[in-house]
Amino acid sequence: CNPSADSKRLDLPTRRLDQLSLAHTCLSLTIVVVHDRIVKKWVQGVAAKYGFGEETSANARICTFGSYRLGVHGPGSDIDTLCIGPRYATREQDFFGSEDHCLEFILRNHEWTTEFTPVPDSYVPVIKMEFKGVQVRKAHTQRLMPFRHTAGCADA
Numbered sequence: 545c546n547p548s549a550d551s552k553r554l555d556l557p558t559r560r561l562d563q564l565s566l567a568h569t570c571l572s573l574t575i576v577v578v579h580d581r582i583v584k585k586w587v588q589g590v591a592a593k594y595g596f597g598e599e600t601s602a603n604a605r606i607c608t609f610g611s612y613r614l615g616v617h618g619p620g621s622d623i624d625t626l627c628i629g630p631r632y633a634t635r636e637q638d639f640f641g642s643e644d645h646c647l648e649f650i651l652r653n654h655e656w657t658t659e660f661t662p663v664p665d666s667y668v669p670v671i672k673m674e675f676k677g678v679q680v681r682k683a684h685t686q687r688l689m690p691f692r693h694t695a696g697c698a699d700a
Contacts, residue, residue: 568618571678572617574676575623575676578656582651582654583604585650586633586650587603590633593645603630605628606628608626609626610622610624612624623680623681624680625680626683627639629684630686635664636664639669639684647671647684648662651671654675656675656676657674658675658677659673660674
C-alpha cells in the first residue's frame with residue numbers, strides 16, 4: 545500500500561494520513577481502488593452487451609464524498625462513493641439486477657463482500673455493503689456530458 549501515490553492518482557485527500565493508522569488508511573484506500581477497478585470492468589461488460597467498442601467502455605468514474613472525502617473518517621467510518629456511469633448503463637438494467645453484467649451481481653458475488661443491501665427504489669439508487677469489513681455505500685448516476693476533471697473522482 546502506498547497511500548500517498550494512490551491518493552494522488554485518485555485525487556483523494558491526504559491531509560489525515562499521518563493521523564490515521566496506516567493499516568486503516570491502506571484498507572480504505574485499497575477498497576476505493578478495488579471499487580474503481582470493479583466499476584471500470586463493469587462498464588466494459590455493459591458496453592460489450594450493447595455492442596460498443598473499447599473507446600466507449602472506459603466511461604466510468606468513482607467519486608468519494610462524505611467523511612471519507614473530507615478526510616475526517618477513521619476506523620468504524622463508512623466510505624461513501626458515487627459511481628458515475630455512461631448514459632447507456634441504466635439503473636434498472638445494468639446497475640441493479642441479477643444478471644452477470646449488472647453491478648449489483650458483481651459486487652454481491654465479490655469475495656470481499658460480506659453484507660449486501662441493494663436499495664433500488666430510493667430516489668438516488670444505492671447499494672449498501674460491507675466490503676472487507678468496512679461499510680461502503682455506492683450511489684449511482686448516469687453521465688450526460690463528457691467527463692471533466694472533478695476533485696474526488698478517479699479519472700476514467
